[in-house]
Amino acid sequence: MSPSREDDEFERIVAGLELSVPDEDDEPAPARAEPDVFEPRWSDPLEESDADPDDVFVPPEPPPVSVGDRVSRIAWTVLVGGPALLLVLALAGVRLSGPVLAVIALGIVAAFVTLMARRSGTDRGSDPDNGAVV
Template sequence: MPREDDPESADLAREREVEWQQIIDNFGDRAVLEPDEEQPFAVVQPRFERDPEEIEIEVRDQVHPSDAFVPPTPPPLPRPPADRLMAWIGVFGVPAVVLVCVVAGISVPSWVGFLMAAGFVGGFGYLVVKMSDEPRDPWDDGAVL
């Protein structure tokens, strides 16, 4: 805020007020730009020295089929033990069955609902109990080569 006793700050305040008034007076007007008389760049038309039909395609990265890399067949997926398989079926299978029943409008008896809830909770609890208590190796990123 300008001080009243300082003449320089009063002049500065008047200049700012005039500038703001000009901005407000011209608000919404579009600036008209005059076109430059000279173009900043020259327009160049492309010229083909050879006929496009005569251009030969040169392929440098051809690999002979006998030199191509063929990855080895991956090992079969490991099978979980039966107890863990049942736990995973309880964790993922029960919600899938419940979803299908809800979407299809199938009503199940209450005792079946209790069994499904027990299967889900029991499977989840079993997997939590069987988790390893040892901390993971901090340098192990999980990749196996």
């Protein structure tokens, strides 16, 4: 659109505006709805009268949480507890000897290797995607 046509269009729109400020004594004019103006109707889905009160979703009980086997629990405890123990001891200012640090570090590495070796070997098939396996 050329600038002169845009100016003409703007002037036409501005000419159709009513810019009168109402006095405080005047009552507000009732709003008139034009037939081509979209006016959305808001409704609350929770207040639908045609909803069946007996048709309510009740989720099934979740299965019990498995505690895992003893080796996995010990490996997780060492894997998380080893660095936590080192952090607490470092913050407390306790100096550990070389063999104690070596035992803690070897325990952390052994726990990690144990957990990686005991992973469930899920078959990914021929899917080249390394995404989540459901």
